[in-house]
Amino acid sequence: MFNGLVQGDTGLLSLKTVDLMFFPILSINRYYVICFDMKNPAIVIIDSLDMNVKKKLTKAEKATSDKYTTDCNIVASKLKGMTVRYLKSVGYVKAGVINSCKPKVLKLKWATHGMLEDSSVLLMRHMETFMGTGLDVWDCGLSTDGRKLKQQILGLRKKYAGKILLSPINMHEKEIKAAFGLLLKKKKKC
Structure with missing residues (x-):
């Protein structure tokens, strides 16, 4: 399918059934997602970074935060341009x-500052649960309590790692399952 798209065969993909288009982004060591709502036209940036804590930041942290915000706006603008160009090309x-x-x-109730190492897990949770609804309706199940959120992220990290490792698309899936089976046999013997 990908090769067909690269060769210009646009007949392989119909956008009639697409409600949301998710674009995971990595910018300045932080992951977030830009979502194009095709059903109710909108472009939303879903990021777990709390932008309201700037007054608590050191000068260096504020500079990085400002650079990140600028970069986020540039990426969103460029992505919008490329996506619209593609949409026009397929009619x-x-x-x-x-x-x-x-x-x-989007201003998220569960947004945090820091937790850079967890932004990829939060991005996956956002892509898993966002259905194009407004924030008054959307609840991705994450806590606003820092300790509880850390535990939830740990659970999600395990869930997503398991799904990725055991996915049929993973070319090492069989070896991983075999190794896991051996591990279970060893545990039963103990």
């Missing part, structure tokens, strides 16, 4: 409407 009816949308950063 997507709402391409003009999507083009008129301004990217909006």
Whole structure:
């Protein structure tokens, strides 16, 4: 399928059934997602970074935070341009409407500052649970309590690692399952 798309065969993919398009982004050591809502045209930036804590930051942290915010806006603008160009090239009816949308950063109740090492796990949780609803309706199940959130992230890290390792698309899936089976046999003997 990918090769067909690269060769310009746009007949392989129909956007008629696509409600949301997720684009995972890595910027300045932090992961976030830009989502294009195709059903109810909107562009949202979903990031677990709490931008309201700037007053508590050191000068260096504030500079990094400002650079990140600027980079986030640049990436969103470029991604919007490329996506709209693609949508127009395949004759997507709402391409003009999507083009008129301004990217909006969602303010999350469970947003944190720091936790860079966990931003990839939070990104996956956001992609798993976001259905294009407003924040008043969307609940990804994450706590606003720091300790509880850390435990939830640990559980999600295990869940996602397991799904990735045991996925049929993983070319090492059989070896991993075999090694896991041996480990279980050893545990039963003990």
